[in-house]
Amino acid sequence: MKILVAGGTGGIGQALIAEILQEIPDAEVHATFFRSVPDINLQDDSVHWHPSDLTDAESVKKLSDLVGPVDWVINAVGMLHTLTQMPEKSITQVNPEFFLKTVEANVLPTLLLARYFMDAFKGSDSARFVALSARVGSISDNRLGGWYSYRASKAALNMILKTLSIEWQRKLPKGCVVAIHPGTVDTRLSEPFQKNVPSDKLFSPRVSAGQILHVIRRLNPDQSGQFLAFDGSVIDW
Ligand SMILES: NC(=O)c1ccc[n+]([C@@H]2O[C@H](COP(=O)([O-])OP(=O)(O)OC[C@H]3O[C@@H](n4cnc5c(N)ncnc54)[C@H](OP(=O)(O)O)[C@@H]3O)[C@@H](O)[C@H]2O)c1
Known part of the structure; x- marks a missing residue:
């Protein structure tokens, strides 16, 4: 069993690796990092680390x-805000550069991982291609508006x-491709938006990763093409 976690330095990515090492101890685990240094606790021989810019085709090909x-x-790469720009509350805050950066970070890694890893799945009886999406990327579930760039990027990822x-x-045909919403999780990405989240709705990365792993382990090819929440329920596109 060989597993790649793309974005292994993110809050959820790190927790997923820790959970996989505990729950599937005989798995060979590979993970990517980009700007951050991998967590010191995950730097032993149990994880093969690869520096990769997953928005760059050459980098993804080399990784493959x-x-x-x-x-x-499992792709756990993503962005919601930068140091200088928060997601838009109104159309008047839209900035082309931020929009393109958000789409690049949230869409290209999945597109390129699928492109360069397809052949790598061919010998597997349990091929799983999973990307962390977000419920706010659901068009039918959009009730609050706002967050134009992030919503659009996750809707594109879902498509x-x-x-x-x-x-x-x-x-x-034995493979399964799904989008998973991890819940609202206490990481760098959600940190500026946590104050209005009830404490029972804000998951630790470990709790979210445990649920995500539970869902992935139970996937079957009939579920391919679904958008699932951390608890395994189906989210409408
Ligand atoms: N946290 C939440 O509440 C929440 C809710 C819904 C959906 N999600 C989704 O869950 C996923 C993980 O989120 P998170 O909260 O764990 O975020 P995070 O802690 O900010 O981690 C983001 C990860 O993306 C990596 N990354 C960014 N750009 C990259 C690039 N060009 N190439 C390679 N890696 C890149 C970062 O790598 P470096 O650190 O090495 O730069 C980091 O590992 C995202 O897709 C996010 O949209 C999160």
Whole structure:
């Protein structure tokens, strides 16, 4: 069993690695980092770390060559805000540069991982391609508005996963492609927006990762093309 966690330095990515090491101890775990240094507790021989800019095709191709055949790819890369810009509350705050940066970080890694890892799944009986999306990327669930760039980027990500699931029905019939909403999780990404979140709705990364892993372990090919929440329930696109 070989598993790649893309974005292994993020709050949820780190917790996913820790959870996988505990729950699937014989798995060979690979993980990527970009700007951050991997957590010191995950720097022993149990994890193979790869520096990768997952928005860069050459970098993803090189990663695929290094990792080789794989069973699961879990993409935990993403961005909601930068040091200088928060998500838009109004259309008047839209900034093209921020929009493009958000789409780049939230969409390209999944597109490129699918592109360069498809052949790496071919020998696997349990191929799983999972990307962390967000409920706010659901068009039918959009009741509050705002967050134009992030919502649009996650809606685009969702469309790519749905489209990929259709192509892989033929090419990887034993595989399963899903988008997973991790819940609201206490990480760098959500930190500026936590004050109005009730404490029972704000998960620790470990709790969210445990639930995500539980969902992934129970996936089957019939579920390919679904958008799932951390508890396994289906979210409408
Ligand atoms: N936290 C939440 O409440 C929440 C809710 C809904 C959905 N999500 C989704 O869950 C996912 C993980 O979120 P998180 O809260 O764990 O975020 P986080 O702590 O900010 O982690 C983000 C990760 O993305 C990586 N990354 C960013 N740009 C990259 C690039 N170009 N190439 C490679 N890696 C890149 C970062 O790498 P470096 O640190 O090495 O730069 C980091 O590992 C995201 O897709 C997010 O949208 C989170």
